[in-house]
Amino acid sequence: MDTELILRVYPFFIEAAWVTIQLSVLTAALGLACGALGAAARLSRLAIFRWIAATYVSVIRGTPALIQVFILYFGGPQVGIQLDSFAAGTIALGVNIGAYMTETIRGAIVSVDKGQTEAARTLGMSRWQTMRKVVLPQAARLMIRPLGVNINALIKGTALVAPISVVELTYTAQRFIGSTYKPFEMFLLSGLLYMVIIYVVGQGIHWLDRRARIT
């Protein structure tokens, strides 16, 4: 273990970890937005919305995220979408995780007991009121934990922007492996930072989940 080398290069990894955190936050926000929209469309009364959302989920989950990143970043300019690598990576990964979150959110909504909806409708609430005041508050609690699983995968998934040269943790590790020939040290350094990020986020989700359970 070359500790002297680690001490010399670690500031680059801290900086890279910050980029990974920014990527994770933006991707999660975009993913949640896509997931909420997707779930609403999946549960819509209009067949066309259901069909669009089902196709979105099936196509995104049926193809590799890396290819999706490449299509947007390298193929985008051909159809007039010119994005820098950070923006292209964030959008591609956000749309990708959104497909998984669509299924998570939909799953939580449909697992709320049907009697709740029936009772609310019998009491004269509209479909929208029932959803907003009865179903969603209960579903929100159910979806915290599975969304946490999605977010854990998303944080590790941000490594996929390394091949399009976003200077985040994996790209930095790769670059230093190439220049120092010390793969184990670089792996441990970047791996440790990933685990710290995942641990902190995991604790946050655990806290949210517990709070949701008490009330």
Place this chain on the structure above:
Amino acid sequence: MGLDFSVVPGFFGVLLMGAGWTVAITVCAGLLSFFGGIVFAVVALYGHWSLRWPFRGFAFLFMGTPLLLQLFLIYFGLIQIGIDLPAFVAGVIGLGLHFAVYNSELIQASILAVDKGQYEGARTLGLSRGQTLRKVVIPQAVRAVVPPMGNNMIALLKDSALVSVIGVMELTLAAQQAISRTYRPFEFYLAAAFCYYIVNLALEAGLRRLERRIAASR
């Protein structure tokens, strides 16, 4: 620049060969992750502490870091310690070990869920500890875990695209080769995505059949 899909059929053979390699990698890494997952699960549950603790550390590290980073470690790490494996083998080992850790988590939970009476019954009939595990407990545990392990196999198929980064010839790299000759990334990545989608549908259909057969044999 616009799109021109008429260039794609000219590279049909290249893409088909790439898809073939993707299937080969998925099958090899899938088998490694299946048997590796069983071995890891047994080590984690019944191994001597000198095996159990290093494995826990290894599993912790592999579940908390990105696959791409692990592929770099395995590919360049093996070269550093003097083992110069072909990229294909390094890719299969990296993917296989990564998913073996995830499969092992599933199998561990499943082994613990096998009825204790099964274990006691087998021991009473005179089977050794190893025989009991091999012939009674593990076959039941693995059956119960086929659906979630199938999801891991589907994830493995898609993540096999990552080994293109360490230079393994498969579908993604085949698409990149076509792109470097034609400068048409959109068309060829889309074509590659289409191939992945088809292979994915076939794998899902195969897994559904397997699940039905196992359900029927109960």
